Amino acid sequence: MTKAVHVLGLLQISVAVVLAQNGWEVKYTTQSICAYTGSTVEISCTYTYPSGLTVTSTFWLSPDGVTDLTQDQAYSGRVTYTGGNTLRITDLRTSDSAVYRFRFITDQAGGKYTGQPGFILSVTDGPKNTRATLSPSGEIVEGSLVTLTCSSDANPPVDKYTWYKKKVTSPKASGQSYSIANIRSEDSGEYYCEAENKCGRFNSSSVFVDVHCEYNLLSALN
Numbered sequence: 001m002t003k004a005v006h007v008l009g010l011l012q013i014s015v016a017v018v019l020a021q022n023g024w025e026v027k028y029t030t031q032s033i034c035a036y037t038g039s040t041v042e043i044s045c046t047y048t049y050p051s052g053l054t055v056t057s058t059f060w061l062s063p064d065g066v067t068d069l070t071q072d073q074a075y076s077g078r079v080t081y082t083g084g085n086t087l088r089i090t091d092l093r094t095s096d097s098a099v100y101r102f103r104f105i106t107d108q109a110g111g112k113y114t115g116q117p118g119f120i121l122s123v124t125d126g127p128k129n130t131r132a133t134l135s136p137s138g139e140i141v142e143g144s145l146v147t148l149t150c151s152s153d154a155n156p157p158v159d160k161y162t163w164y165k166k167k168v169t170s171p172k173a174s175g176q177s178y179s180i181a182n183i184r185s186e187d188s189g190e191y192y193c194e195a196e197n198k199c200g201r202f203n204s205s206s207v208f209v210d211v212h213c214e215y216n217l218l219s220a221l222n
């Protein structure tokens with residue numbers, strides 16, 4: 001079964017089936033989340049239990065497997081439960097990367113249930129040093145070829161690069177390099193790139209492209 005799950009990628013479905021045994025079940029809205037440090041994550045779940053029982057308490061377990069997350073010092077002031085079973089963790093740290101589980105307790109003796117296998121949170125630093133560079137550097141003359149290159153120390157690696165020009169709403173190009181052949185003075189402006197990986201997106205600071213019109217320079221000298 002494990003092999004079949006792996007091959008078909010049906011992890012979520014098979015998990016739901018396993019957990020539904022005996023009428024006890026916790027279903028998470030997602031099985032894993034990747035987020036940037038400093039950001040906020042929200043994860044919700046639904047749970048079912050045999051009829052006739054009353055739920056007396058619900059909480060999210062600390063990765064230590066015992067403590068209510070709101071009582072865990074490491075999460076002090078950063079955890080809230082909304083609507084009973086939605087977990088919200090703010091100001092994420094890389095040390096928050098862990099498996100989180102929801103637990104509910106009923107009035108039945110031993111009527112305690114923890115939703116396995118939980119959901120996996122991976123907290124990673126944003127793409128550090130996302131930067132745009134211009135080649136050739138120095139004076140750009142109309143009609144020449146200019147290449148902008150985006151680089152980033154992203155982990156996990158960047159899946160997608162997008163180029164923007166300031167004051168222009170739609171993206172100019174996609175891909176790590178953006179070449180402008182036969183550049184015109186209207187192409188002058190500030191360019192920046194966006195690096196995206198599976199955890200989020202990040203914009204670089206901008207690079208100035210200043211296109212000089214050769215003819216005007218010469219006529220100004222005369």
Ligand SMILES: *[C@@H]1O[C@H](CO)[C@@H](O)[C@H](O)[C@H]1NC(C)=O
Nearest residue numbers: 164169193194200201202203
């Ligand atoms: C980057 O800039 C573009 C264009 O202004 C914007 O649409 C996008 O949301 C920005 N990305 C981030 C991560 O701020």
